[in-house]
Amino acid sequence: MKNDVNRQFRLKTRPTGRIEKSNFDFVEESIPEPGPGEALVRVLYLSLDPTNRIRMSDMDQYMPPVGIGEVMRGGGVGIVVKSNSARYKEGDRVSGLTGWQDFCIADEGLRAMSVLPKDLPVELPVMLGACGMTGLTAYFGLLELGRPKAGETVVVSAAAGAVGSIVGQIAKIKGCRAVGIAGGPDKCRHIVEDLGFDAAVDYKRADWREQLAAATPDGIDVNFENVGGEIMEAVMARMNLFSRMPLCGMISGYNTGEPMRGDFSPILMRRIELRGFIVIDFMEKFAEGAMQLAQWVVEGKLKHRETIVDGLENAPVAVNKLFDGGNIGKLVVKL
Numbered sequence: 001m002k003n004d005v006n007r008q009f010r011l012k013t014r015p016t017g018r019i020e021k022s023n024f025d026f027v028e029e030s031i032p033e034p035g036p037g038e039a040l041v042r043v044l045y046l047s048l049d050p051t052n053r054i055r056m057s058d059m060d061q062y063m064p065p066v067g068i069g070e071v072m073r074g075g076g077v078g079i080v081v082k083s084n085s086a087r088y089k090e091g092d093r094v095s096g097l098t099g100w101q102d103f104c105i106a107d108e109g110l111r112a113m114s115v116l117p118k119d120l121p122v123e124l125p126v127m128l129g130a131c132g133m134t135g136l137t138a139y140f141g142l143l144e145l146g147r148p149k150a151g152e153t154v155v156v157s158a159a160a161g162a163v164g165s166i167v168g169q170i171a172k173i174k175g176c177r178a179v180g181i182a183g184g185p186d187k188c189r190h191i192v193e194d195l196g197f198d199a200a201v202d203y204k205r206a207d208w209r210e211q212l213a214a215a216t217p218d219g220i221d222v223n224f225e226n227v228g229g230e231i232m233e234a235v236m237a238r239m240n241l242f243s244r245m246p247l248c249g250m251i252s253g254y255n256t257g258e259p260m261r262g263d264f265s266p267i268l269m270r271r272i273e274l275r276g277f278i279v280i281d282f283m284e285k286f287a288e289g290a291m292q293l294a295q296w297v298v299e300g301k302l303k304h305r306e307t308i309v310d311g312l313e314n315a316p317v318a319v320n321k322l323f324d325g326g327n328i329g330k331l332v333v334k335l
């Protein structure tokens with residue numbers, strides 16, 4: 001990281017397929033001066049998320065897309081280096097929307113950031129993963145919408161990733177059978193041997209449908225959907241009467257821009273309760289969720305892993321790991 005300038009990725013063009021470096025201008029600005037009620041934050045870790053791809057496009061989405069010429073939107077954690085606000089003190093560690101840049105301004109309004117506890121029981125990147133937004137996504141999506149009961153079968157796709165790895169472990173904490181769908185033998189071994197899932201389905205093998213059937217002999221009560229497409233269709237075909245399906249993401253379609261198609265008849269015939277959600281729907285309960293996640297992490301009940309890439313300059317290439325399966329657990333950039 002440089003100390004005398006603020007390097008920023010500004011969106012130049014919207015991607016038509018994969019995210020390319022050429023979709024951004026990498027510029028150097030002077031470090032901003034915090035005004036009254038503002039603080040200057042040095043970004044330490046940046047969260048890379050599938051939603052970065054959505055924000056770069058002009059598809060239908062839950063927030064306005066990033067405008068051409070604007071700093072790429074993204075979450076991160078940082079440290080307050082200068083403050084004119086009673087809310088932030090120098091040395092405070094904060095999390096929020098930092099953007100893809102070395103420094104950002106936090107204020108007391110729309111650009112407010114959360115001040116992290118001084119005595120954090122976990123390393124900083126975990127605050128972007130298991131104890132941060134992706135952990136909260138897993139927690140609320142599964143518990144509030146999936147409503148798993150002990151003995152039920154919970155299936156999650158992208159199971160070795162940031163959200164999926166936490167979903168399967170919470171399902172185990174709640175006494176369920178946890179089945180994860182992931183790409184390749186290493187990820188499948190990881191979720192069973194390291195994270196305690198009951199079974200893994202390697203969707204990169206030709207027999208993945210048979211694996212799914214063998215792993216879910218009593219059908220599926222909760223499908224935590226992260227991927228969409230063929231995988232979603234195959235899982236839905238095995239869902240039980242009055243089962244639940246929190247629809248968290250459909251990553252298989254983000255780079256194509258094509259509408260997601262599929263056979264939705266099981267929703268009717270099996271009366272599946274399908275509900276799309278965005279983690280911010282549960283904002284009022286974030287503190288409660290974060291506390292529970294942190295407690296499970298400290299107790300060793302919730303394991304986490306991060307894939308850490310060095311250097312802000314590598315963000316536009318590294319973000320494609322999410323689409324190529326190059327990450328295990330939460331993907332972050334260390335600045």
Ligand SMILES: NC(=O)c1ccc[n+]([C@@H]2O[C@H](COP(=O)([O-])OP(=O)(O)OC[C@H]3O[C@@H](n4cnc5c(N)ncnc54)[C@H](OP(=O)(O)O)[C@@H]3O)[C@@H](O)[C@H]2O)c1
Nearest residue numbers: 050158161162163182183226248249250251252278279325
């Ligand atoms: N609703 C919300 O508020 C919210 C919040 C956060 C995330 N999400 C969604 O949750 C999902 C997971 O996000 P994450 O941040 O935890 O990412 P992640 O799972 O850590 O990384 C994405 C993973 O998806 C898998 N994948 C990519 N393309 C695929 C394809 N075509 N078919 C099957 N698997 C594919 C890859 O694993 P493999 O190696 O196994 O293929 C990759 O590692 C995404 O759909 C994301 O949009 C939603």
